[in-house]
Amino acid sequence: MSVNVYAWPPVSLTGWSWTVSDPVERSESLLTGASYLSAAQRRRRMATMDVSGVSRNRMGAGYMESLKVFLQGGLHLVRLYSMPISLITRHSIEDRQSLSLEWSSEDGDLDWSASGTELFWYSGTPLTGTTGTDAAGFATVTVEGLPPNALVARPSEFLTIFANADDAVGVTVRIVTAAVSDASGVAVVRVFESPGAFADARVNLGTCDTAVFRPVDMPTPPQMLATDWTYTWEFREVFADEVGGFVEVDPW
Secondary structure (H helix, E strand, C coil): CCEEEEECCCCCEEEEEEEEECCEEEEECCCCCCEEEEECCCCEEEEEEEEECCHHHHCHHHHHHHHHHHHHHHCCEEEEECCCCCCCCCCCHHHHCEEEECEEECCEEECEEECCEEECEEEECCEEEEEEECCCCCEEEEEECCCCCCEEECCCCEEEECCCCCCCCCEEEEECCCEECCCCCCEEEEECCCCCCCCCEEEEEEECCEEEEEECCCCCCCCCCCCCCEEEEEEEECCHHHHCCEEEECCC
8 A cells, every 4th residue: 555755845944964874783793702784774865854934934834734734643755855965066057957848839749850850958058978987996977068177066966867858857876076077078976876877868967866754753843932943854764665655745
């Protein structure tokens, strides 16, 4: 039986975190005292969201209470998106990302072609990437089309690579360390895990990660009379196979 996954309401955050938890088991040899560690469970994302009670024209607290009603104590879940891990690079989002554009008229969608080949339109800067492995054995995405000689990625930002022009979701992976483009606008971006085998695929840098979560508990802050107050949520990732599947719901 599937559970509902509610969209996060339109509120303003005053603080947030987006990290991972890797539980381990520890055992100790009775003979030597040596310690042995092993993974106890699969990795899960952990998130914290601090929400202003008076955000969105004093509707923040109301949205939080509505969300609590929908979640029913944790029987249902919520989809969250990460926020930027740090200040953006000196280059804008438009330098590091592209968004697919669709054309339409009163008669329906319009398709474009050039010399018999389908033509795609994008806003921003279309980047291309090819996956591989560097000399140290780390997974990489070699990205082309960037501003030259520039810091183009920061550690623990996210990179999304798209399978084809119709792919609206892509595969998102976490970046290991800073990446700087060369004089030709090419950067080798080291990532924690390979997104798969891609060659000259569309890439966006500085994207958002997303996952489905259950709250650790339900925040119940007292409402203040003359000042703002904060709902602090702590969330733990839930996987679809643990609950029989997800049904996405956006009531906002």
